[in-house]
Amino acid sequence: MLKAPRPGTVKTRLAKSVGAVEATAIYRNLVERQLNAMPPSWSIAVHFAPADALEEMHGWIGEARESDFFAQPDGDLGRRMHDAVFQHLSAGANAVALIGGDCPGLDAVILENAEAQLSASDVVIIPAVDGGYVCLMTRTSAPELFTGIDWSTDRVLTQTLNAAKSAGLAVVVLEPLEDVDDLESLERSGFRPRL
Numbered sequence: 001m002l003k004a005p006r007p008g009t010v011k012t013r014l015a016k017s018v019g020a021v022e023a024t025a026i027y028r029n030l031v032e033r034q035l036n037a038m039p040p041s042w043s044i045a046v047h048f049a050p051a052d053a054l055e056e057m058h059g060w061i062g063e064a065r066e067s068d069f070f071a072q073p074d075g076d077l078g079r080r081m082h083d084a085v086f087q088h089l090s091a092g093a094n095a096v097a098l099i100g101g102d103c104p105g106l107d108a109v110i111l112e113n114a115e116a117q118l119s120a121s122d123v124v125i126i127p128a129v130d131g132g133y134v135c136l137m138t139r140t141s142a143p144e145l146f147t148g149i150d151w152s153t154d155r156v157l158t159q160t161l162n163a164a165k166s167a168g169l170a171v172v173v174l175e176p177l178e179d180v181d182d183l184e185s186l187e188r189s190g191f192r193p194r195l
Contacts, residue, residue, distance in 0.1 A: 001072070001081060001100050002031060002046055004053035005060065011102075017183035022195060028060070029193035030180060031101030035061060039108045039115075042097075047072050047084045078146035086141040095139045103134035104191035105177040111135070114174060122169040125160065127176040129188075132156040134179050142167050 003010050005028045007020035015023035038044060044067045048057045051071035058069060070087070072080040085096045095118055097111065106126065114124045114137050123145065126135040131154030138145065144167040149159045164171045178189040 001077075001084065001098060002048050002057070003027075004048060004050065004056050005031075011180070013182040014180065014186060025195050026180070026186065026193045027101070029195075030104060030191065031061065033104060033191075034099065034101045034106065037107040039112050042111075043093075044068070045070060045084070045088065047080065049080070077151040078149050081136075082141065082143050082146040085138060085146075089139075089141045095137060097135055097137040099135050100179070102181070103128070103177050103179040104189050106134055110174070110177075114172075117172045117174070120170075121172045123164055123171045124174065125157070125171060126174045127157050128179045129176050130154060130179065130181065130185070131158070132179070133160065134177050136160070140169065142169060145169075 005024050007024045008015070010027045011023040014026065018026070035044070046057060046061065046067050047070045048054070049072040054069055054071065061067065070084070073083050081098050084098065088096045095115070097114070099106065110126065114126060114135060117124045118137050118139060122138065122140050124137040125133050128134045133156065136145070144163045145160060148163065149156055161171060161173070178185055180186045180189055180191065
């Protein structure tokens with residue numbers, strides 16, 4: 001789940017400290033690192049916004065790895081994530097992992113561990129330190145996981161877990177990781193972007 005790397009539209013909280021151009025460069029670094037840290041056996045689908053950014057996205061990361069590109073639909077983040085999950089499960093995928101590009105600690109070992117945990121559950125979540133999550137992996141397209149969530153708040157994880165419980169889904173929660181939203185979280189993460 002990615003945004004086109006346009007100054008002023010990505011990492012806006014980080015941009016308040018470092019400026020929009022530098023924040024965009026950091027975002028690009030984070031996403032490129034994440035693409036290179038994916039398990040080699042996984043298929044990657046890039047769900048991007050805004051919808052007019054296909055050429056831009058393909059020019060940026062199309063050569064980084066064989067990927068499929070899909071414009072995100074209108075609606076809140078929950079609707080867009082549910083659309084991606086439903087699309088791939090309906091097309092025959094056994095599971096879908098929703099991942100952004102802003103968690104420098106998320107690597108192939110952690111993702112493969114999450115995949116292994118999914119064999120005995122419906123959902124695996126890798127929380128973010130700030131109360132959200134950096135990865136949600138699922139074998140079900142249950143809309144409850146993405147409905148009624150206060151996105152971009154510290155309530156996301158709790159609300160998602162409550163929704164999963166209400167839906168009767170078995171969930172595994174792994175160790176939290178730092179995602180980069182602002183200068184403080186960038187510094188805590190230890191990530192050193194190439195600027």
